[in-house]
Amino acid sequence: MLVDMNSFFASVEQQANPFLRGRPMGVAASLHETSCLIATSKEAKAMGIKTATSIYKAKKIYPGIVVVKNEPEKYREVSRQINTIFSDYTDQVEPYSIDESFLDLTSSKTNPVMVGMEIKRRIREEAGEWLTCSVGIGPNKFIAKLAADYQKPDGLSVLWASQLREVYGGKKLSDLWGISRGWTKRLAGLGIFTPRQLMDYPLANLMAMFGKPGYYLWQKVNGLDEDIIATEEDVSKSFGNSWVLNFRTMDKNLLAPVVLRLAEKAARRMRREGFVSSGVYISVRLADGGGFQQFRKLKFKINTGLELYIQAMSLWQSWKFSSPVMHIAVGFTSLSPKMNQTSLWPKQEDNLTPVLDKINDKYGEMMIRPGSLTRTSDYAPDSIAFGK
Amino acid sequence: MKVQGGAERPLFMWEIINQRVQVEVLFGLNQAQPQRFTWQGREITVKKVNLVYSSFVGRAKVYYFAVSDDTNYFKLQLETDKLAWTLVEVYSD
Numbered sequence: 001m002l003v004d005m006n007s008f009f010a011s012v013e014q015q016a017n018p019f020l021r022g023r024p025m026g027v028a029a030s031l032h033e034t035s036c037l038i039a040t041s042k043e044a045k046a047m048g049i050k051t052a053t054s055i056y057k058a059k060k061i062y063p064g065i066v067v068v069k070n071e072p073e074k075y076r077e078v079s080r081q082i083n084t085i086f087s088d089y090t091d092q093v094e095p096y097s098i099d100e101s102f103l104d105l106t107s108s109k110t111n112p113v114m115v116g117m118e119i120k121r122r123i124r125e126e127a128g129e130w131l132t133c134s135v136g137i138g139p140n141k142f143i144a145k146l147a148a149d150y151q152k153p154d155g156l157s158v159l160w161a162s163q164l165r166e167v168y169g170g171k172k173l174s175d176l177w178g179i180s181r182g183w184t185k186r187l188a189g190l191g192i193f194t195p196r197q198l199m200d201y202p203l204a205n206l207m208a209m210f211g212k213p214g215y216y217l218w219q220k221v222n223g224l225d226e227d228i229i230a231t232e233e234d235v236s237k238s239f240g241n242s243w244v245l246n247f248r249t250m251d252k253n254l255l256a257p258v259v260l261r262l263a264e265k266a267a268r269r270m271r272r273e274g275f276v277s278s279g280v281y282i283s284v285r286l287a288d289g290g291g292f293q294q295f296r297k298l299k300f301k302i303n304t305g306l307e308l309y310i311q312a313m314s315l316w317q318s319w320k321f322s323s324p325v326m327h328i329a330v331g332f333t334s335l336s337p338k339m340n341q342t343s344l345w346p347k348q349e350d351n352l353t354p355v356l357d358k359i360n361d362k363y364g365e366m367m368i369r370p371g372s373l374t375r376t377s378d379y380a381p382d383s384i385a386f387g388k
Numbered sequence: 389m390k391v392q393g394g395a396e397r398p399l400f401m402w403e404i405i406n407q408r409v410q411v412e413v414l415f416g417l418n419q420a421q422p423q424r425f426t427w428q429g430r431e432i433t434v435k436k437v438n439l440v441y442s443s444f445v446g447r448a449k450v451y452y453f454a455v456s457d458d459t460n461y462f463k464l465q466l467e468t469d470k471l472a473w474t475l476v477e478v479y480s481d
Contacts, residue, residue, distance in 0.1 A: 018438060019479060066400065073442070073443040077442065
């Protein structure tokens with residue numbers, strides 16, 4: 001089962017402030033006219049104002065739109081409350097994103113439709129009367145996702161693999177969950193443009209072209225996926241942070257503190273989870289649509305923001321920006337659990353880092369920080385990931 | 389900071405206040421519910437608590453109460469380490 005909260009951030013804002021209900025409104029990370037709406041209310045969507053529309057464009061469509069600045073803690077709290085409700089029905093819950101969770105009800109004795117109805121009611125009663133969700137029920141995650149998308153907002157749909165051909169009518173490949181733009185392009189090369197065409201394509205030919213991924217794709221689109229629910233306890237593969245800059249420049253000296261701040265944030269999260277890393281990545285998107293990205297495998301382990309920053313700086317040294325930078329992402333990969341074995345050659349940071357963490361745990365993030373991060377508090381503020 | 393919004397005429401007023409306020413609170417079994425507070429010499433009766441959420445500033449937990457009366461929305465903040473209440477913002481239709 002998939003429970004997909006409708007217009008989540010906007011609905012939470014309307015829950016908090018009832019005077020926003022019934023009004024076209026949006027949520028943005030910044031109230032600058034060029035900023036994009038990270039969520040729009042059902043009323044705004046009905047007017048054609050979709051997520052990712054800029055505030056400027058949204059105001060052109062409807063000058064009276066109310067835009068509020070996002071408050072990530074608010075959404076996390078409601079998401080936590082909702083996931084607590086799910087845990088009353090199964091311990092196999094995969095929070096796929098802040099507003100979508102998969103529930104494995106295979107071992108539940110209750111009819112999934114009854115569970116779905118009860119969850120919808122409890123969300124309204126316990127988390128907030130303005131919060132609605134679309135529930136999709138199916139034999140696997142892919143079909144549950146299709147079912148949830150079938151009726152929005154506030155729907156509950158059940159879908160079986162045998163109904164897929166009918167549901168695919170009029171759909172494009174890119175409408176399907178898990179089919180990337182890259183796949184759409186590759187399949188177009190074979191003359192496959194629709195889900196029905198992919199369903200009917202000879203499996204042997206797909207496998208000859210794409211190998212195992214071709215098989216998995218065919219299996220997915222035919223509703224034969226055998227998936228597992230990845231619960232929160234499952235191991236993370238990377239820790240990274242990214243930010244759409246609130247200024248534009250090509251000057252690397254001005255951009256370096258942004259990289260350091262993102263690196264420090266990622267490092268704090270990684271240490272909190274008890275990991276060290278032997279891989280790093282950095283990616284940069286430019287205003288002209290171009291960009292750079294690079295990954296580096298290390299022969300040693302790192303766990304501080306400064307170490308990630310140094311690696312990232314050496315990676316981007318050769319990059320020449322043709323236009324101002326608008327987005328930076330940096331992070332750790334190749335993770336392994338931190339061992340508490342004492343090193344024969346301890347580094348100074350080995351003793352210092354836990355003390356700095358303790359200070360920041362007690363007094364707040366970045367309370368103690370590298371000097372170059374002074375007056376950078378508006379760089380990469382607390383934000384929330386949505387979608388996946 | 390004042391923000392006015394709307395098309396031809398302002399439809400709403402959103403104001404950041406950040407002022408300490410006195411709040412009358414009902415402590416129930418599992419929750420605290422602001423009942424009344426005084427701001428600018430006015431006593432405001434809370435009609436509904438719409439949302440409660442929290443965050444941490446270091447180890448100090450801060451609770452936020454999104455409340456409303458018939459015509460206004462208020463955001464109240466309770467700093468648990470100081471047991472101090474702040475009116476953070478007001479929205480009026």
